[in-house]
Amino acid sequence: MPDSLSGVGHNGFEKADLHIHTKCSDGIFTPEEIVEKAKNAGLKAFSITDHDSVSAIDKAKPLADQYGIEFINGVEMSSTFQGHDIHILGYFFDENNHELQRYLEHCKQLRTERAERMVQKLAKMGVKIEIEEIILKAQNGSVGRPHIAAVLQDGGFVRSFSEAFSKYLGSHSPAYVKSIETHPAEVIKLINEASGISSLAHPGQNVPDEIVRRLISLGLDGIEIVHPSHDTYKRNYYREIANEYFLLFSGGSDYHGLKDQEEDHFGQTTIPYEWVTKMKSRIIAA
Template sequence: MPYSLSGVGHNGFEKADLHIHTKCSDGVFTPEEIVEKAKKTGLKAISITDHDSVLGIDKAKPLASEYGIELITGVEMSSTYQGHDIHILGYFFDYKNSALKSYLDHCKQLRTERAERMVGKLAEMGVKIEIEQIILKAQNGSVGRPHIAAVLQDGGFVKSFSEAFSKYLGSHSPAYVKSIETPPAEVIRLINEAAGLSFLAHPGQNIPDEILRHLINFGLDGIEIIHPSHDTYKENYYREIANEYFLLFSGGSDYHGLKDQEKDLFGQITIPYEWVTKMKSRIVTV
């Protein structure tokens, strides 16, 4: 796959990254800093896809406009189906849509309540941290497990983010609490009614084929083909499924900028801009 690791397609195709997180959820950089990085790495288009939050969009807009970088409205929405955490990426939707906004406000509350329950589980194990520390880490954004991991690291309970997840916070670890349990069909409907497109995020991580077929039946518009967790085999595999069902392709770096990474790979895991063009052709305009 020429696009996934080099970041440049054959003949120097223009590049996009449609999976980026900022401080508005669990990323390290501000939306403005992400736009700066996009300019430095020569990206034509980016999408800030914070977890259950669209707060970064207005912050990134002015600078993206100044630099001539196309900022595609984005979000990564949590859902649960048959015991699996399913993440749905939304693109090109009206982020001021009232139903979507009110749902995302509700998610912010649910995420804080989830963190509180995880803090309770950690306390039972003798690992005592405060919810206030986690909310402070999130800087009034969308609270997630990386914020808990950062507090655990600050408190000397773990040496790294990866240790925090393997020891306490991962989906099979003792302090884990399920994410938002909204059915994916409802999330897809919300994105659709806000005039957007819905994509299944990183299917190669944990989504059985049978569940993927159900999600397609719920009305998915596309599949995330390029992702750091997908090798060439998985990229080709999901591309074939997308083609079989006439679905769109998407992808990106799933960039968080976490401190554990030795090297900053921003701008190196990208998709060809022509995928963005195909997405635009699928948008229904009234």
């Protein structure tokens, strides 16, 4: 990966990470611990993008301000389009926007109901776990499949997170239940009406080209170029699409800190701070 994208070993290069998860969704670190890690990694700016949750903001922002690190309001919102799970990243929005708050509270309930259905499917397979254990893992935050995976691991049903997903929880596995089925146009509208910027998360993972272009026509502001699942070819490819449609670039580590990772690579998958500057310029222009 070129230095201009990685931010590793480039003198004077100011770096940012705009895709990080905490315990408020499916990461393993608290918001405060993530701020400490951002400080230690020398990030100029970062964003916590928990799944359908903004509860980390109040915990992280004061500490980031104290350390002089730029904290950018973030969220990763779930949607479904033509049978595909589409994740839309939101940045720089007003977290106190009433409609956004109302919708995210609705998502929290939907995520709990989804987990309950997955528990029922697992029970029919002889794998008996309790929804209360999963909610406890989520610390009353946004419930996700990694929380179910953690409970399966604790119960000795699987040896690792990856086994939990391949055997039970992955999108083609027997206990899988579809995620939130909101249309991405509604998610983009919610972000924009809260004075934020929308960006398509990890398109190289699961989003066909025709859907990427359809999302752009729905008012998408940017595309995530840098992501651990994007090799150099994919980064360049999505960068070309973003340039073609005058879209913003975003990116980051999609960091969760999951137990299966042998090493902690926090601060190594980053973007140039210049991309953040361009985002802010777009907001001002709007």
